[in-house]
Amino acid sequence: MSATHKFDVGNASATGPAAKAAGPGARAWWVLGALCFVYVLNFLDRQLISILAKPIQDELQITDGQLGRITGLYFALFYTLIALPVGWFADRTNRVKVLAFACFLWSAATVACGLSRTFPQLVAARMAVGVGEAGGVPPSYAIISDYFPSGTRGRALGLYNMGPPIGMALGVAFGASIAAAYSWRDAFVSVGVVGIIAALVVFFFVREPKRGGLDVKQGAASAPVETAPAAGFWSTCRMFFTRPTLILIALASGATQFVTYAVVNFTTLFLMREKGMTLSEVALYYALLVGIFVSAGMYVSGRLVDWLGKRSKAAYAYVPAVALLLAVPFFFGFVWAPGWPLAMIFLAVPTFFNYFYLSPAVALVQEEVEPHQRVLSGALLLLVMNLIGLGFGPTYLGMASDFFRDAHPDNSLQLAFYTLIPFYFLAVALFLFLARAIRREAGKV
Structure with missing residues (x-):
């Protein structure tokens, strides 16, 4: 098909069935790239404090428990609760303007993190980052869903969800490099300035798409969805929390994030303090591992659910469940390995499989709700899974490390990491319950 026949969401006239069948055009892909870059900055800012945990701990004299709370509970409370309104x-x-303002706010707060001189100041700056980032992802999910028709959203959201691994990789590579050459403060300020520039680009150059312009009614493949009234806050909340598939995908994703956020927020510190890595080695080897394997996991899982989901929507549950089971033995090997080179080899496999949940979760929610409920539904998904995963995963792991510190001062983080393995199996069980719920709903249609 020639490029001239592809659908461009920026053209208001291209909203008919033929446009939908043609698929996304150049503007849709450009917007996806711009939103993905903002998501890269979103996650880079979020993870930078974990990546630079060792020099921050050395200067501000904070414990593993304090680090867990500042990267977990304190951040997550503001991030998840502000996401709802x-x-x-x-x-x-206008979702684009909301996204641009949010990017500006969290980037300015990242600069403030670099200027913090005490632990309370750093806590306040991190809370401000959480407030800003609350407006980043949910609007982006909905914007993408209105630029890409059903059947291509898994791939589009899979590409968008490569933002976290790219952000993590760039954070490790550039954040650690800047910190090694200058200071950890310079890393925060540099990243924050880039985010402020990105916010201005989104505000002036990304167009707001028509809500539901690419959706069709059930049983009428050629009939676009009619424009719906604005979503009611409480009616959308009731819809979300009374739908078994939606609440189960949120809980299963939250259990998975309990592991993933705990791991990612403490891996750099673990590798440096107990596996013998230097900051320069982290900047090279760990950055490559994260960038390659998390990105691959995000993309492959998105393509898998697009392909297998055509046969059965239960694939949205089975894909992450199988991936998490495959990750467990290699995660054990990573924690056990006596040195960082062997630990990195083991870590590659769970780094790939741990993120198979995100693209299916986002795609399933966006497919299951009405177009005018997508942003709030995405925020509710993030509320549940981030409050559980981001809020309590790092907090738990930091407290566990402090608990083991007195008796095992040389490997307290290793012992704490071992205690995450049961949470893998909890997540798998929840995804299996989700598969059963999806089959039951399909049987009622």
């Missing part, structure tokens, strides 16, 4: 507001207004 932001999602409701974005569903009723």
Whole structure:
């Protein structure tokens, strides 16, 4: 098909069935790239404090438990709770402008992190980062869903969800390199300035798409979805929490994130303090591992659910469940390995499989709700899974390390990492319950 026949969401006239069948055009891919870059900055800012944990701990004299709370609970409370009113507001207004303002806010707060001189100041700056980032992902999910038709959203959201691994990799590579050459403060300030520039680019150059312009009614493949009224806040919340598939995908993803956020927030510190890595080695080898294997996991899982989901929607549950089971023995090997080279070899496999949940979770929620409920539903998904995973995963692991510190001062983080293995099996069980719920709903249609 020639490029001239592809659908361009920026063209208001291209909203008919033929446009939908043609698939996304050049503007859709450009917007996806711009939103992905913002997501890269979102996650880079979020993870930078974990990547630079060792020099921050050395200067500010904070414990593993304090580090866990500042990267977990303190951040997550603001990030998840603010996301709800932001999602409701974005569903009723211009989602692009909401995203641009949020990017500006969290980037300015990242600069403030670099200027912090005490632990309370750093806590306050991190909370401000959480407030800003609350307006980043939910509007982006909905914007992408209105640029890409059903059947291509898994791939598009899979590409978008490569933002976290790219952000993590760039954070490790550039953040650690800047910190090694200058200071950890310079890393925060540099990244924050880039984010402020990106916010201005989004504000002036990304167009707001028509809500539901690429959706069709059930049983009428050629009939576009009619424009719906603005979503009610409480009606959307009731819909989300009374749908078994939606609440189960949120809980299963939260259990998975309990592991993934705990691991990613402490891996750099673990590798440096107990496996013998230097900051320069982290900047090279760990950055490559994260960038390659998490990105591959995000993309492969998105393609898998697009392919297998055509046969059975239960694939949205089975794909992450199988991936997590495959990750467990290699995660054990990573924690056990006596030195960092062997640990990195083992870590590559769970780094690939641990993120098979995200693209299926986002795609399933976006497919299951009405177009005018997508931003708020995405925010509710993030509320549940981030409050559980981001809020309690790093907090738990930091407290566990402090608990083991007195009796095992040389390997307290290793023992704490071992205690994450049961949470893998909890996540698998929840995904299997989700598969059963999906089959039951399909049987009622």
